[in-house]
Amino acid sequence: MKKIFFLLFVLIFSSNAFAHKGGHGTPTKVWKFVNSDKTITADFIKKVDETVYLRNENHEVLTFNYSDFKKEEQQYILERVNWINAKNTIQDKHSAFSSSNESIWLVLIGIVLLLFSVFNLKKKRSFLTYSILGAVFVFFGCKSTNSTKGFIMAANDISFLQSVFGVFDKVNTRYDDQYFYIESDGIPEHEMMTGITNWQQQVPINHDYSGNNAWAIPLQPELAENPLSTKDNFMKGAIAIAANGIPIFNPLNNRGEDANAIGELDKWGGHCGRADDYHYHLAPTHLQSKVGNDKPIAYALDGFPVYGETSQQLDENLGRFTSDSTYQYHAIKEYPYLIAAMKGKVEINPRTQAPENEIIPQAKTRGVRPDLRPLRDAKISDFKNTAPQQYSLTYKIDSLVYIINYGWDSNGNYNYEFVDPDGTITNSTYSRK
Incomplete structure (x- = not known):
């Protein structure tokens, strides 16, 4: 019996030791400074060297020296930096016990237990105990393997997709046996552009995202064996499509800069590209009130939904498996903001290379005037x-x-x-x- 309890302990440890701590971003916070009684209310974005980036209630990006803050604020900043760094480290690079290794260990333990049961055929009680425990370990090991390496998830429900994108009058949808298509004119119903302090002289115009140029969401998502990090990939094109038919790009621009931290984004997390195409670089959490609290605000191009902020634990990709064994991403307030790595399999445009590799199928933009450069101040x-x-x-x-x-x-x-x-x-x- 002691051996049995020990094995049960191993099972419990195995199921918990590989969990990843997550988060849902920082709440709006009051910041205090040394040698000053002034305070500001803002969200933490990131720390680069000795510069700290905050975003205030007016969506303005503010910068401070790390030494400007009181000690308790500095400690908070370091904690957030460590958490953000963890979200940009792919699991199989930082852990000897990756999910695949965990699966192998569980299966091996199960096989050993089943062998014990064979050696205890004459002892019915021992035979049943070892058989049951062995079967449990093998089951969980196989399940873990399937859930992390090329496992085809449950298909997206078409009626649910229609209920998400159907909230917006300007969005049309259709589907075939492979993709759910989203059509729009590229112009959101909300105000745009205000709040941008680093402007490249683009203005939003319409784009024909319809027919063969519609956005496509896979109906049958499949988990990637090695999720591709958005820190090193996808700096060209969209990585998701919002419920209002507006594409969502990598939070890093095509120069590898945090578009939010350098003031390129408006109050809704968007701006225009070189083709005067409006798109988001942050999760459009402002759409939550339109789609409903129980609905996603976007779908990633790997087929998994993107929800707003949550109090649930998130994995290194900024997502989580749900109780019904589906997978979903969530938004957070700091970089990487959403989709730290693409959990699902995606096809890459063979004419592109990392970090400017592009997911296909991908709707194309078509500008009408020459692209311009940043206008100083x-x-x-x-x-x-x-x-x-x-x-x-x-x-x-x-x-x-x-x-x-x-x-x-x-x-x-x-x-x-x-x-x-x-x-x-x-x-x-x-x-x-």
Whole structure:
């Protein structure tokens, strides 16, 4: 019996020793500084060398020296840094006991127990005990193997997918036997662009994400044997599609920079790419109120859903297995924000290489004007939808105010009016045909 209890202890230890601590980001926090009575309320984003990045209630990114903070705040910062670093370390690189090794150990223990049962055929009680324990170990070992290496998960429920993306009037969906397709014009219903302090002079225009250029979500997701980290991959193209039909890109831009920390993103976690294509770099948690608290806010291109923040433990990929053996990602407030590594299998565009490797199928954008470069010290202060397919963007450089009025017609003609602080107007026209 002592041996049996020992083996039970091993089983319990095996099921818990390999769990990964997770989190759901930091709550809004009050920060205190040395040599000052001032405080600010902000979320921690990241620490790079001796610079600490915070985001305040106005979605502005603030930077401070690490030494500016009181000791208790410094300790908090280090704890968050350690946690973030853990989320950027793939499991099989930092643990000798990866999930696959765990599975092998469980199966081996099960086989040993089954052999014990054979040697105790004459002792019915011992035979049954060892047989049952052996079967349990083999079962859990095989289950663990299946759940971590190339295991095909439950298929996505089409009616559930339709209920998520069907909340938004501008989104159309369809499906075949392989993919669930999401069609949109690339323009969200919410305001855009305000709050950007590092602007590359792009403005959002429509894009035809329909037909053969629709976004595609696999109906039958499959776990990857070696999840690809978003820290080293997917800096080109989208990694997920939001419930409102807007693509979500890697939180790192194509230069490997945290787009949020350097002020490239608006109050909704998005901005425009070089083709004037609006997309998110953060999980669009603001969509939660539209889709409902029990629904995902997006789907990753590997087929797994992306939910908002949670109090449940998350694995190194920023996801978790649920009680019904499905898998889902969750958003957090700090980098890497969402999908630290792609848990599911994805196909890579063979014409691309890491870190700018691209998941396919991937909808394509089509701009109408040359792409521009960052405009020094420009800050976007206002953005309005003045009429159907007509917009007005206001930005400031120091105290000077500039306006861009632009829009397009049904024939694919795009008109831009640039208004300088002194009232000078410059017009440009482009055509997409």
